Amino acid sequence: MTRIIAGFAGSLTLKVPSAGTRPTSDRVREAIFSALEARDAIDGMRVLDLYAGSGALALEAISRGAASAVLVEKSFAAVQVCKANAALVAGRAGRGERPSIQIIGKPATSYLSSALDTFDLVFIDPPYEVGGLELDHVLEGLVPRLAPDAVVALERSSRTPAPAWPAGLALDKVSRYGETAVYWLDPETPDSRSG
Template sequence: MTRIIAGAAGSRRLEVPKSGTRPTSDRVREAIFSTLDAWGFVEGTRVLDLYAGSGALGLEALSRGAAEVTLVEKHPQAAQVAGRNARTVSEALGGGAHAEVIRQTVQTYLETVAPAPRWDVVLIDPPYDLGETELSANLRALVPVLAPDAAVLVERSSRSPEPGWPDGLGLVRKKAYGETVLWWAEPAGEVDSTASGSAPR
């Protein structure tokens, strides 16, 4: 089991799939949302959680005031768990919060969603064994559906290389937490592999 850390659904327990997922630790999740809160990227935003697993990242955003959250997860069991967790959080928020679970591959979803700028925050926490070519394809397909000032997070193992940023998406911050590295990017920025603390805008 894991839990929502803060916000209106804070301390609510969430299910975790029995296998096939790697939940983000509470420490790293708190770091992610401290950054987003500092940048003003949570309340009222539209959030896309790719490789959602239990949905804990996206649902943390919903608890903290995101207007809309979409969880994309291809594995049937994990998608079912994410759906139950979404209902748990929505009920804690009075039933008005909107969280949608899409059972599809990330690439298929990104290639078929309406090609208009829409996502303010994108959280990408793929399996550590996901190939760099597939991750790069995901990032290329993501660019057309981002809001102009969006924040994009890629969570990877410290043993993984820097993601291959496509044209239209550039690095603004890198931060390591033990075996986990958080890569933050924004639309239309130039890649800067030495970035360590700048914020999107």
Template sequence: MSRIIAGAAGGLPLLSVPGTATRPTTDRVKEALFSRLDAYEVIADARVLDLFSGSGSLGVESASRGAKIVDLVESADKAAAVSRSNADLVNKTLKQQTVRVHHLKVETYLDRVTSEDQWDLVLMDPPYPVENESLTTILATLVPHLAKGAVVVLERSSRSQEPDWPAGLERFAEKKYGETRLWFAEPTAARL
């Protein structure tokens, strides 16, 4: 069973998506990821976008650790329902509406954002079959919506090739945890 690791809702158990269509981030990887994000000082008061959110565990962890607004985007019906349940549970625990769920394809959601929409932290855990070309397109769409000092985290299989980073976004770190690899990227100075 997954849980929120730390923050105001620390220890709260989370629902998981039934079946095998999603691949939840393990608590070990989640703990390591958020330790790094805490060190980057990117979570407190952040506007967070969790794309391909699955159960929403990464986004609600951000909310528990002090993010101001968290948007979970998930297109699969069962996963979006679990995201909504976990968001409701965390919002109730935090006594504020921090987490919002968008039951849409990632591309549709990004097509609808306005020029005012800016994120400090973007978490992406796409299904492994999502092709590198699609990821590059999604990443390129994000670039104009990244705040100064933003961090983008992409989670993939450790066997996946590194994505082609679009203009305006560059990788600054990566870390492998067993079968999982995390890439960390930031807006380039020229973009800001």
């Protein structure tokens, strides 16, 4: 069972696609959001959720005060689940506080190649079978879409090698939770390159 952990939609149970996605466990999601709250990286942020699946990561951020979220998912069935979950979360918001949630039904690379918005907080949680080459393209396409102080959380299997970081993204740290590794990335500035 996947649920919203905290915020105005806390304890709300979310629908999960029947196949093709790998929802982030509540334990890992709680750890991710504890780290984000410690960095003050949720409230008022513009969120992008690539490989959204059920939308749990972006919708958790909305519940905890993010200003807006774009959920990108190529699976038609998962898009329908994201829409249903977004409606459930939006229904829990207070009067006059309708959160801005947009669901895009296309592959992550396709979305990034045409996107114009910039984002403060990005979740990338691809199925483990997504290969390194696709992930390289996604990370390269993401760089111009990041706000200067953006935070990127990338989930991968702890058994797979670390991705190659493109110019414009720097690894901050890696957190491991059993089978899951979370790579924390920041936009690379000219100052951080010279160090």
